[in-house]
Amino acid sequence: MTPNIPSTTDSQKRVVIIGAGFGGLATAQKLAGNKNFQVVLIDKNNYHQFQPLFYQVATAGLEPSAISFPLRYAFHNAHNVHVRVTEVKKILPENKQIETGLGNIDYDFLVLGIGADTNFFGMKNIQERALPMKSVGEALGLRNRLLENFEKALVSDNEDERTGLMNIVVVGGGPTGVEVSGTLAEMKKHVLPNDYPELDFDLMQVHLVESGAELLGPMSKESQVKSKEYLEKLGVKVMLSTRVTDFDGTNVFLGDGSTIRTNNLVWAAGVRANTLEGINPEVLVRGGRIKVNSFNQIEGYDDIFAIGDVAFMTEEKYPNGHPQVAQPAIQQAKLLSKNLLKIIRNEPLKAFTYTDLGSMATVGRNLAVVDLPFWKFQGFFAWLTWMFVHLMAIVGVKNKLLIFINWLWNYVTYDQSLRLIIKTKGPKI
């Protein structure tokens, strides 16, 4: 095997981008067609994943394909962008190379957009048994598991077993935890009793466990209070200032010594930045993030950059780094693509400042909370805003169209009709 990437011309610099998340994809898109650069975009998957909607795949509201966008399709018309689907094993800064599953690749500039993955905080039992939600594949795995457990509950002759199979504990009061627990509570109300008329849904309880004193930590007080109120109205049992300490597959153990009977532990409690061998460990800070300067350069290098979730950049307003969401990644990518051009032109670089466009979370049908910089609102109009913003952010006209139809359909019928347990089959060899 060989990376099979054409040599750069004399007037071209090669930008190798690792990771096709929001930051990596935006960087490649900005450099696409720019003849000063050859771009090599590397990802484990052949598609970009739209993380904010993983929870809808997990709760059978959207098809995986609706929130996945093929990378090769995205760069059909960009002849200077080369997509390679492989794992990166190591970076070798002294050789200006990276080591991948396809062999070594030289770079002139290296951009790390390697993102973050689920943080289990070292709790091995939970890592082995809980259901994470940080990829389309994991979201599908969660969908299959929940449906399988309802099928099992239906044929169980033991009420304790049924309770465990039907109960769901979601850990983590960030947007993902709020959105998934709200949706599950709505499924309990409107969808699951139709699918399983033989089951007693009084047995089923959706819990949302958060170690902090409020939900949606970084959002406004209004949003924190309203989201809790909405969730409780939907029937979610919200447990604040509560820590999950262990999970044996049938019981979740809490910090106060009590337990909750469940086979379904959904883990959305935190993230840890991904890392790569070859990165100087001294630049790693809290949560595994990589310390960068205001040009996204990793400390000690002028040709290696980190952007998005994995990057730790401080500003006066953000002494603990930027929030690990899409906007900082996209904004950094846009500036970086300009700064790369400045570097080859020997012009002074522009420093990054984050423009907070606001944050939002949806709780359920007609319910959402939105914090804009100068306006905070909740309820039905917030929910419309949430949908509009996410629809616009999704890559691809067809994806937008299909998601819109799905949402409209779900809204009218109260039923997503995607409760399928589908597994890929075929020869192993």
Place this chain on the structure above:
Amino acid sequence: MTPNIPSTTDSQKRVVIIGAGFGGLATAQKLAGNKNFQVVLIDKNNYHQFQPLFYQVATAGLEPSAISFPLRYAFHNAHNVHVRVTEVKKILPENKQIETGLGNIDYDFLVLGIGADTNFFGMKNIQERALPMKSVGEALGLRNRLLENFEKALVSDNEDERTGLMNIVVVGGGPTGVEVSGTLAEMKKHVLPNDYPELDFDLMQVHLVESGAELLGPMSKESQVKSKEYLEKLGVKVMLSTRVTDFDGTNVFLGDGSTIRTNNLVWAAGVRANTLEGINPEVLVRGGRIKVNSFNQIEGYDDIFAIGDVAFMTEEKYPNGHPQVAQPAIQQAKLLSKNLLKIIRNEPLKAFTYTDLGSMATVGRNLAVVDLPFWKFQGFFAWLTWMFVHLMAIVGVKNKLLIFINWLWNYVTYDQSLRLIIKTKGPKI
């Protein structure tokens, strides 16, 4: 575990249906709401699969969910229908019971709609390495495999290896083989070169191998000739009167001793009816089908029925049984639901006669062949007819809508944008 099915009332008979294909689903739908019957519908999957469009999932034209319909959703309003997702291990006619993964289930009437699976004709190497297409899961597996092999070709430094990864041999000149090879040839023309501009598509050849002297065996001479002409126009190498004898994973061996270099062998060469322990082996005939009388009763039983692909019923016009397609299954299901009522009313049963509504196959964009009983036509109008008929046959308004939009999109853009290698992930336990 227990099947957890409520007891029947005194005035109710229990109909156990094994298999939710065209026949099983239609039988359950016809009996839904009929208070004379309690229906237990059993399938390995929690969804009905629309087999005629598996090839579109395999070639990234449709999402799995578009052609899969959740069984529980289909029977939301039918309180006399109980869906159970499990494997059936054995039938026990002497006890009027079946043995399932959930325990034994009693029946008054038993309907076998267990269908047919890929027939590898005893060739073990092929069974282990070829890509079948008889379930949504297998179609997804085929999609992933083909895309993975194109990714591999892109990073191969060896032309022979690239040839093997890009070449595709489809075996079987029935509708599935014709449809999948036609679609792959179109992808070679319009889609794949955009995804992989670095690859030389002169290396790629789509072969369609058929052991008979013509394609679409049971169809009219016009359809056979035209479909071959269409495929060849699209660039498919059609090889008639040619048998595949072996496959080592890199080369396909043909009956005349020659080989074709390919890693991708798509097997659509034939089917064999599924079987169940407990069925009297003496009633099994050619292709593993179960001999039934004109009321679909299995020889020797008056309370066990077989319908659809698995049933072998002869009529004067069909001395070799009915074709193993959707229509006989659906028509038999409709009559059977009426005959079951006649049985409990002690009325004479009505004998089945098959109404041939015609057959059709699509070859590619704007190209199809249609044989109606009194009219045979090919080309663009045939293609519109094919689409209309399949769209109408798909279960569910939402599925119809999504498939229509997908098809329209593909037609306008020449691009399905579903070339995703998605695999389910999650904890094993």
